[in-house]
Amino acid sequence: MPPTADPGTITREEVLDALRAVEDPELGMDIVELGLVYDAAIDGTSVTVTFSLTSMGCPVGPMIQEQIVETVEAMPGVEKCEPDLVWDPAWSPERMSEDAKFILGVG
Numbered sequence: 001m002p003p004t005a006d007p008g009t010i011t012r013e014e015v016l017d018a019l020r021a022v023e024d025p026e027l028g029m030d031i032v033e034l035g036l037v038y039d040a041a042i043d044g045t046s047v048t049v050t051f052s053l054t055s056m057g058c059p060v061g062p063m064i065q066e067q068i069v070e071t072v073e074a075m076p077g078v079e080k081c082e083p084d085l086v087w088d089p090a091w092s093p094e095r096m097s098e099d100a101k102f103i104l105g106v107g
Contacts, residue, residue, distance in 0.1 A: 010077045015040035015047055018075055022067045025060055027104065031068075035095025038086065040072075045079040047072050052091040061085070 019037055020030045031037055031051065039050040049068050053061045065083045072081035093106045101107045 010042055010045075010047065010075060012040045012042060014075070015042070015049070015072060018071050019049070019068065022064060022071055024054070024064060026058075027054070029100055029103065031064060033097045033100040035097065035100070036064075036091060045077060046082065047075075047078055047080070048082045048084055050084040050086055052086055052089075054091055056087065 016032055016037060019040070020032050022031045023029060024031055024034055024036070027034060034054070036053065037049065037051050039048075041048045041050070049072060051064075051068065053064065058064075065085060068083050069081045072078055093101065093104075096104070096106060
């Protein structure tokens with residue numbers, strides 16, 4: 001059984017690590033490696049995840065947002081996750097990790 005975090009001790013890095021479980025099914029990669037997660041701000045037991053999508057018309061956008069909320073709210077020490085979908089700055093392939101660029105043949 002994993003240790004339980006005390007409320008307020010969750011870190012940005014732990015949130016980003018948990019979000020690696022959320023995949024963009026169209027690209028078959030997690031949203032962190034794709035550079036879709038811009039920030040994770042922690043305020044006590046609440047987490048705001050600022051993210052974007054590869055395009056405004058992304059058909060899996062609602063599913064990705066739902067998975068972000070479910071994944072973060074399942075973390076010990078988190079009571080609420082607020083998704084913040086932004087379009088500025090716009091996502092571009094340059095935001096992807098080097099591994100993601102290599103796997104997808106970008107760059």
